[in-house]
Amino acid sequence: MSTSESHPEERSPKKQRTEPTYTLIYWPSIPGRGEYVRLALEAAGASYIDLCNTSSGGVSILQSFLRGDDIGSNPPIFAPPALQVAGEGLNGEPLLIHQTANILRYLGGRLELDGENEQEALWTAQLAMTALDANNESHNTHHPIAVAKYYEEQKEEAKKVAFEFRTVRVPKFFSYFERVLKWNEAKGQGKYLVGKKLTYADTTLWQVMDGLHYAFPMEMAYRKQSGAFPLLFEKFYPGIENESGIKEYLASERRLPYSEGIWRHYLELDRRDKDDSKES
């Protein structure tokens, strides 16, 4: 069906909506996976409502969506984040979609955050998915046994998983993204993963790196100092946070602080010193 997609801008150029088109539905008070959606919207300067953070309903609004209240002809949501888009569902009702990578690809096409042609859009999608895999593995470091149980109930296993994540998986992901930045260096100058300008793959990887800085500050300092990932740490990471839209957003109150979500800082899960060669 890909031929039937069209930009809303093409259908109604310069039309001013009185309400925001996009509504983000996600847990209140934490960045979480909602942050990947926020960053794409903010980078494009799109108007949106962060529903559970800006209404008094908070969690109960989210829960009503998860129960399936008021979702119209859309299928049920499995888990947040979800995105509601005014007028884009069947018969002109609100569209409701979920899965972070699905939302990002949808927004990427509409907000011109997925490159200049079909190939770049496909590469943007796969790179964002790979960064989201790193996000999931990072969450798994503090909840390796059961997402429904407390960290304290799985602390010993968490130490093992965090050690593996920091010493094997992080270098694997970083080596890969360093290779991609190198591959695109002629066009992206080490600042963009795909093509000549910002895509949602960039904002997604940036958020993963930023979350890792919060969760594992010692490990990230070590990886930066190692010199093994010069494009990633010296050009990409500082470059993205100074992008138009992103810079203003990060300085605003809309950017939520890290706390007890995906990104958590537990001293015992981080690197202890330079010679972190065995499990603590």
Next chain:
Amino acid sequence: MSTSESHPEERSPKKQRTEPTYTLIYWPSIPGRGEYVRLALEAAGASYIDLCNTSSGGVSILQSFLRGDDIGSNPPIFAPPALQVAGEGLNGEPLLIHQTANILRYLGGRLELDGENEQEALWTAQLAMTALDANNESHNTHHPIAVAKYYEEQKEEAKKVAFEFRTVRVPKFFSYFERVLKWNEAKGQGKYLVGKKLTYADTTLWQVMDGLHYAFPMEMAYRKQSGAFPLLFEKFYPGIENESGIKEYLASERRLPYSEGIWRHYLELDRRDKDDSKES
């Protein structure tokens, strides 16, 4: 860029290619994540090469792709599966993409396996991604600490994770997909998740259920007998495996047996009896 996508059929109607358009690059000898791609191709009757299973090179071919040999102007691959598509890359060279959900969405649009409009395509994508999340969690049951280590090195943790997966996560995923089948029952008759005909969300969820039958036969028998998921077990699962294309594929030698991949059968990780109320 979504407006620039077009079906190859539209560009060259009824053109017969002398070589298959699609080449799947995945580990040889196991179904794995490659199976989601195979099922989509087989369901559509598309011609393809399963490269590492049909050439003498096997693993070494895959490794050369992962190193970045002969990938042309495409970015590096993080992990298999990858899909190569003749003539669809930049300047008419082969296109190379990775990430299972990305490959499926690409094929879904070209092979008419993602519904009848943009909304159904988005729902198909999110449902396939949710089924793939269940795939990943199932893999995690036998490798909860480190993918690079042997099962025997993480057997005790695996028992805990498998118990949580079977008793909490499987019912959560199944309840969700049962709700989706119910939501679409008027159109899909309990057999399809989205709309009136087969999508890659169906083939993906079917493969997850089939893999779970292999890995956790006791648990799956218990869930079926519970009667809590009638559409899923009585209509959907037997329906999809009798779909045209799928039925012939499953009876062919191209369908690889389960062994030591994502889906593994360890007696100690499965349910033991009806009263499996605590960790073994």
